[in-house]
Amino acid sequence: MDRDEILVIKVDDKGKLNIKPYSTTYPMIYRSATEVHWDNDKKTLYSPKPKDWSYLEWYLHIVGVVKAECSVILELTNKTEWINIPDELKAEITKAQQNL
Incomplete structure (x- = not known):
């Protein structure tokens, strides 16, 4: 299985969670019918604005879909930039990533 940072x-300003990988792109991820999408201009995976799921659940869903559908493990690093992410959510995502 491949890995990517x-x-x-x-x-974003529309309330969608965006994840920008270092090197891989996912223009066909929408075919997985999992509500995970690819923004070709921003080069990010994104979710709908959360309604029933939290941002943490969407994060786990996105990285899980990429792993299952594309055989790529997306990994946080100490260089990952966090934008408009509250400290509590950052801590939750970081902790959850360690358990993947």
């Missing part, structure tokens, strides 16, 4: 995790 997560450059940026961001909640």
Whole structure:
């Protein structure tokens, strides 16, 4: 299984969670029918604005879909940039990533 670093995790101005990988792209991820999408301009994976799921659940879903559908493990690094992510959510994501 391949690995790729997560450059940026961001909640955009529309409330969508965006994950920007370092080197891989996922223009066909929508075919998985999992509500995970690819923004070709921003080069990010993104989710819908959370309604029933939390941002943590969407994060876990996105990295899980990429792993299952694309055989790539997305990994946080000490260089990952966090934009519009509250400290509590950052801590939850970091802790959850360690258990993947």
